[in-house]
Amino acid sequence: MINEDQMIEEMFNLDGDLTERQKNILAAAIESFAEKGYSATSTKEIAQKAGVAEGTIFRHYKTKKELLMSIVTPMMIKLMAPIIIKDINKVLNHDHETFEDFVRAMIDNRRKFLKNNVKIIKIFIQEIPFHPELKEQFMEHVGSKVFTRLRQIIEHYQEKGQIINLPIDTVIRLTGSTIIGYFVTRYGILPDADWDDEAEVDSTVKFLMKGLAPEQ
Amino acid sequence: MINEDQMIEEMFNLDGDLTERQKNILAAAIESFAEKGYSATSTKEIAQKAGVAEGTIFRHYKTKKELLMSIVTPMMIKLMAPIIIKDINKVLNHDHETFEDFVRAMIDNRRKFLKNNVKIIKIFIQEIPFHPELKEQFMEHVGSKVFTRLRQIIEHYQEKGQIINLPIDTVIRLTGSTIIGYFVTRYGILPDADWDDEAEVDSTVKFLMKGLAPEQ
DNA sequence: AATAAAAGTGAGTACTCACTCACTATCGGG
DNA sequence: CCCGATAGTGAGTGAGTACTCACTTTTATT
Numbered sequence: 001m002i003n004e005d006q007m008i009e010e011m012f013n014l015d016g017d018l019t020e021r022q023k024n025i026l027a028a029a030i031e032s033f034a035e036k037g038y039s040a041t042s043t044k045e046i047a048q049k050a051g052v053a054e055g056t057i058f059r060h061y062k063t064k065k066e067l068l069m070s071i072v073t074p075m076m077i078k079l080m081a082p083i084i085i086k087d088i089n090k091v092l093n094h095d096h097e098t099f100e101d102f103v104r105a106m107i108d109n110r111r112k113f114l115k116n117n118v119k120i121i122k123i124f125i126q127e128i129p130f131h132p133e134l135k136e137q138f139m140e141h142v143g144s145k146v147f148t149r150l151r152q153i154i155e156h157y158q159e160k161g162q163i164i165n166l167p168i169d170t171v172i173r174l175t176g177s178t179i180i181g182y183f184v185t186r187y188g189i190l191p192d193a194d195w196d197d198e199a200e201v202d203s204t205v206k207f208l209m210k211g212l213a214p215e216q
Numbered sequence: 217m218i219n220e221d222q223m224i225e226e227m228f229n230l231d232g233d234l235t236e237r238q239k240n241i242l243a244a245a246i247e248s249f250a251e252k253g254y255s256a257t258s259t260k261e262i263a264q265k266a267g268v269a270e271g272t273i274f275r276h277y278k279t280k281k282e283l284l285m286s287i288v289t290p291m292m293i294k295l296m297a298p299i300i301i302k303d304i305n306k307v308l309n310h311d312h313e314t315f316e317d318f319v320r321a322m323i324d325n326r327r328k329f330l331k332n333n334v335k336i337i338k339i340f341i342q343e344i345p346f347h348p349e350l351k352e353q354f355m356e357h358v359g360s361k362v363f364t365r366l367r368q369i370i371e372h373y374q375e376k377g378q379i380i381n382l383p384i385d386t387v388i389r390l391t392g393s394t395i396i397g398y399f400v401t402r403y404g405i406l407p408d409a410d411w412d413d414e415a416e417v418d419s420t421v422k423f424l425m426k427g428l429a430p431e432q
Numbered sequence: 433a434a435t436a437a438a439a440g441t442g443a444g445t446a447c448t449c450a451c452t453c454a455c456t457a458t459c460g461g462g
Numbered sequence: 463c464c465c466g467a468t469a470g471t472g473a474g475t476g477a478g479t480a481c482t483c484a485c486t487t488t489t490a491t492t
Contacts, residue, residue, distance in 0.1 A: 037255055180397070258448075269471045274451060
């Protein structure tokens with residue numbers, strides 16, 4: 001079986017060939033945007049941190065906002081693509097017999113990615129309220145597709161009688177709150193606490209399954 | 217029985233006597249900070265929106281940041297005070313016989329407040345990553361106290377055998393994720409969807425109770 | 433080695449920023 | 463009715479701000 005993550009990587013050809021300096025600029029921008037926010041970060045500051053003249057930034061990115069977008073957009077696609085491409089097939093092919101299998105696979109699968117991209121995700125979450133284009137782009141390219149897929153998946157397991165017959169959007173909200181709540185506390189709020197990840201994930205998934213169990 | 221909210225109001229004497237212009241400044245600042253963020257909002261803009269000279273802002277607030285703090289701090293205290301003052305007593309006095317009673321009371325109690333203060337809470341959440349003083353102030357004045365109280369409350373219901381014997385912090389995380397997840401989707405992400413609030417709260421609380429039920 | 437395209441530079445531009453200050457207007461107590 | 467205090471003003475200040483452009487250096491292709 002081929003490496004599916006690699007497949008996705010190539011399919012979108014994200015962050016293609018970059019010069020050394022361009023990589024420095026991106027790294028510096030990510031650092032500063034995450035720490036101080038887009039608006040409070042000056043292009044001068046980014047240039048200094050990247051060891052580059054200010055003009056160099058604008059050679060590659062027409063505006064400061066374009067720089068922001070070039071950081072956030074590829075991450076967004078990489079984060080969501082598996083849900084659209086892989087997960088649904090695995091569900092429909094009965095690779096995940098139970099909803100629990102599916103949830104555990106999803107957490108496992110996304111954990112590494114999240115861990116490696118905390119800063120970019122932080123930027124994305126912090127900036128989304130202030131940049132309508134960002135929200136639109138998200139909804140257009142991934143948001144709506146992801147929701148459609150998730151609805152199909154939930155419906156599938158509801159029909160199999162594995163989860164309670166609440167409105168699908170409510171099930172998505174409860175599942176999302178639980179999983180995102182875990183990731184946010186784990187990597188956002190208390191990244192330095194000593195976590196027993198295996199135990200926490202286990203408690204979280206069991207909590208979710210018990211909570212969503214059908215009324216007997 | 218006296219009105220406890222009023223008691224809290226008076227106890228802290230929050231947002232005391234303000235001139236008409238000062239109220240305008242606050243309202244304008246809240247509007248702009250929530251919409252564009254603290255950093256992207258200029259004092260000139262606030263002054264114009266408030267119908268006031270720019271100097272007037274600095275007569276009342278030494279710096280722009282002081283203006284931000286004067287908006288966010290009282291809200292923070294008002295939001296958390298009930299947990300510290302009222303809720304714990306009600307629990308220990310057996311006013312809430314079950315954990316479910318407690319959770320429902322807490323949601324009911326905080327809903328109105330949240331609804332009336334969405335913008336300020338939005339500002340608080342958006343700005344906390346960029347202002348260490350804000351985080352410190354929060355932890356010092358309310359955060360730590362609230363967590364201590366919550367731990368006592370959870371422990372109390374665990375001893376009564378009403379909820380599962382997971383680590384207390386895990387229970388707090390799961391409960392918090394579920395409730396905050398509801399409020400965030402309800403008032404933050406999809407405030408304009410047509411919500412059947414009663415049904416949603418009911419599903420949410422039932423989900424939480426089933427998820428936290430002790431192993432039989 | 434010649435050459436054109438691409439990458440990199442940094443001083444300069446027009447503009448905005450938070451904040452100041454000398455001044456005026458309003459108000460409440462004796 | 464006066465007076466001190468508080469509230470309100472808006473032009474002014476120096477330090478940024480994102481972005482430009484004429485120029486130099488590096489790279490790839492023949």
